[in-house]
Amino acid sequence: xxxxxxxxxxxxxxxxxxxxxxxxxxxxxxxxxxxxxxxxxxxxxxxxxxxxxxxxxxxxxxxxxxxxxxxxxxxxxxxxxxxxxxxxxxxxxxxxxxxxxxxxxxxxxxxxxxxxxxxxxxxxxxxxxxxxxxxxxxxxxxxxxxxxxxxxxxxxxxxxxxxxxxxxxxxxxxxxxxxxxxxxxxxxxxxxxxxxxxxxxxxxxxxxxxxxxxxxxxxxxxxxxxxxxxxxxxxxxxxxxxxxxxxxxxxxxxxxxxxxxxxxxxxxxxxxxxxxxxxxxxxxxxxxxxxxxxxxxxxxxxxxxxxxxxxxxxxxxxxxxxxxxxxxxxxxxxxxxxxxxxxxxxxxxxxxxxxxxxxxxxxxxxxxxxxxxxxxxxxxxxxxx
Ligand SMILES: *Cc1c(COP(=O)(O)O)cnc(C)c1O
Numbered sequence: 001x002x003x004x005x006x007x008x009x010x011x012x013x014x015x016x017x018x019x020x021x022x023x024x025x026x027x028x029x030x031x032x033x034x035x036x037x038x039x040x041x042x043x044x045x046x047x048x049x050x051x052x053x054x055x056x057x058x059x060x061x062x063x064x065x066x067x068x069x070x071x072x073x074x075x076x077x078x079x080x081x082x083x084x085x086x087x088x089x090x091x092x093x094x095x096x097x098x099x100x101x102x103x104x105x106x107x108x109x110x111x112x113x114x115x116x117x118x119x120x121x122x123x124x125x126x127x128x129x130x131x132x133x134x135x136x137x138x139x140x141x142x143x144x145x146x147x148x149x150x151x152x153x154x155x156x157x158x159x160x161x162x163x164x165x166x167x168x169x170x171x172x173x174x175x176x177x178x179x180x181x182x183x184x185x186x187x188x189x190x191x192x193x194x195x196x197x198x199x200x201x202x203x204x205x206x207x208x209x210x211x212x213x214x215x216x217x218x219x220x221x222x223x224x225x226x227x228x229x230x231x232x233x234x235x236x237x238x239x240x241x242x243x244x245x246x247x248x249x250x251x252x253x254x255x256x257x258x259x260x261x262x263x264x265x266x267x268x269x270x271x272x273x274x275x276x277x278x279x280x281x282x283x284x285x286x287x288x289x290x291x292x293x294x295x296x297x298x299x300x301x302x303x304x305x306x307x308x309x310x311x312x313x314x315x316x317x318x319x320x321x322x323x324x325x326x327x328x329x330x331x332x333x334x335x336x337x338x339x340x341x342x343x344x345x346x347x348x349x350x351x352x353x354x355x356x357x358x359x360x361x362x363x364x365x366x367x368x369x370x371x372x373x374x375x376x377x378x379x380x381x382x383x384x385x
Contacts, residue, residue: 004254006070011063011247023244024058026051048076048228055235061243067250068206068216071185072198076224078217078231079238083181083201086215088114090197091148093230094175094223097123100144104160105344106131106153108179108201132289134164140172150179151190152283152290155306155341155360157182159283159290162297166194175223181205184332185218186257188298196223204332205302208249208256211333212242256334256365260303263371264363268305270372274379276313278351281306303363304331308343311355315340318382319359324366324374331362336371338362 001009011021029051031037044050049062057065061079069077080086091114095101103115105128115126129139131153147169151160162178169176177197178190184205190198200206202214219227238246264282271280282305283294294301309315319327325338343356363371 003071007250007253010067010070010250020244020248021060021063023240024060025054025240026058027054029053055237056232057237057243058240060240060247061238064238064243064247064250065216067247068185068200068202069218071189071250072180072200072216072218073189073191074198074218074224075220076218076228078227078236079243080215080217080231080236081238081242082213083199083203083215084110084114085236086199086201086217087111087179088118089231089234089236090177090199090217090227091115091119091146092234093227094146094177094197095119095124098143099124099146100141101126102129102136102139102144102147102174103127104129104131104133104147104149104153106156106158107148107150108154108181111148111150111179131158131160134161134168136165136168136174137172140169140174144172144174146175146177148177148179149195150181151188152182152294155358156344156347157281157283157288157304157306159288159294159298161290161293162190162193162195170194181332182302182304183298184253184257184302186253187300187302191218191220193297196220197227202246203330205253205257205260206249207242207246207332208253209245209333210330210335212245212249214238214242214246257300257302259365260363261301263365263368264301264303264305264361266368267361267363267371267375270375271305271307276310276379276383277307278310278353279308281308302332303336304360305363306341306358306360308347308351308353308358311353314382314385315357315359317385318378321378321381322374323378324370325361333362334365336362336364336366 040052044052065077166176176195178195180190180198181201197219199217284301325336328337343358
């Protein structure tokens with residue numbers, strides 16, 4: 001079955017039955033006999049689909065776990081109430097005091113906070129490494145346990161050579177954990193490129209409608225067992241209503257992704273024609289950092305792109321004059337969003353720019369002409385003022 005069709009079949013209950021698995025809300029699962037109770041406790045140790053207690057997910061979450069596991073190509077998937085919870089718990093699962101962790105500099109800002117406020121005070125030492133590192137040997141020490149990567153990186157979207165990173169890490173027995181929120185199991189599959197764990201903030205494209213917080217971590221081989229045990233010990237779970245909404249949104253993941261990409265590429269072309277623009281950041285562009293890896297490893301882009309303006313351009317008036325675009329964090333919902341972010345020193349140097357603010361856009365599912373008209377009118381206002 002093609003993966004587009006699979007999206008429509010994930011979690012389908014036995015027939016006759018509803019097309020979507022119903023929301024099952026439960027803490028206690030009732031049994032008629034001690035035999036059944038004890039038997040369930042035994043079976044749940046090796047089977048994630050056994051209904052035993054609410055914290056371990058009910059049939060709603062079980063259906064979503066198996067769907068995301070299939071999307072990512074893993075051996076086991078765990079669900080979390082946010083993407084950050086998935087990142088923090090996964091790192092906690094594989095690192096203890098005295099261990100050393102490598103993290104690429106382009107990771108999501110909250111991942112850096114997890115490292116600073118959670119791992120370092122608990123005795124894990126951390127080194128930040130460049131996004132274009134492929135041979136990790138100069139950073140790896142005997143106590144190095146894992147490397148955390150994100151590709152494409154947050155805001156500036158640099159694409160890593162994941163197969164090379166994974167090979168170099170594995171030679172040294174170092175685990176590779178990837179944040180795959182950009183690709184969301186659809187455009188990009190880090191587990192297939194050699195990574196051991198792939199994390200998705202399902203708050204973005206998986207749930208897709210700007211109304212759910214959730215995270216998923218999917219792992220291969222032994223890492224799947226370690227991760228599962230740590231998640232159970234930490235008491236992490238996803239509420240059935242949010243599992244339902246995410247599974248429901250998966251039905252249209254392929255169509256949404258296609259339209260986000262199509263719209264974003266038109267917006268990208270529009271920005272490229274503006275004389276106030278120094279550069280557009282998007283993996284699809286031939287001069288984009290890591291473009292070759294992206295062409296080799298991914299099946300497309302999404303609704304994200306970032307734009308670097310000339311120092312003299314009035315970026316603030318441009319942003320405030322947009323009416324269709326709301327200003328906001330997060331992305332992956334149906335709507336167009338815009339926000340500012342601070343450029344790293346090396347990117348500033350690349351553009352020979354002094355002013356360190358750039359913009360990140362998420363292009364939604366609106367009619368593209370409305371999006372382009374809004375950009376046009378805001379640009380005229382910014383240039384007039
Ligand atoms: C949003 C995001 C997260 C965090 O997800 P939350 O659900 O907001 O906690 C992690 N990584 C990346 C790349 C993200 O964009």
